[in-house]
Amino acid sequence: MLLLKIIGLFFVGLALLGAVLPILPTVPFLLVAAACFAKSSPELQQKLLANKTFGPLIKDWQETRSISLKSKRIALLTMVLSVCWSAYLLKNALLTILVIVLIAGPFIFVARLPLSK
Numbered sequence: 001m002l003l004l005k006i007i008g009l010f011f012v013g014l015a016l017l018g019a020v021l022p023i024l025p026t027v028p029f030l031l032v033a034a035a036c037f038a039k040s041s042p043e044l045q046q047k048l049l050a051n052k053t054f055g056p057l058i059k060d061w062q063e064t065r066s067i068s069l070k071s072k073r074i075a076l077l078t079m080v081l082s083v084c085w086s087a088y089l090l091k092n093a094l095l096t097i098l099v100i101v102l103i104a105g106p107f108i109f110v111a112r113l114p115l116s117k
Helices: 002-020 027-040 042-050 055-064 069-090 093-112
Strands: none
Touching: 002 027, 002 042, 027 042, 027 055, 042 055, 069 093
16 A cells, blocks of 8 residues: 555656656646555545646546546647657657657547547
8 A cells, every 4th residue: 555655656746747847748647646546545536636727637537538628639739749849859850750650659549538528
């Protein structure tokens, strides 16, 4: 139980980094943290679910495996902008193709997610 709580706190830390760094996602890390807290610390799980910004996103995912239209748009736009920025910085066609290939799976996954009500 203690290990799950530590892992959950680690993922909350990663989510906080993701909130300020465009390279890291935020919500997937919070989903992992919520799953860890569900088994190890109901108090910490309730704190995550009570958060006015991220609580509804976590609840939507846990209950219906869906995300809001706003979240989907932000996620997809961030991915596209990250690929464009990477291509600009890399200035190498092969590396740019590699970035596109690596982001294609997550992009398709998010694009296919159902919208929450």
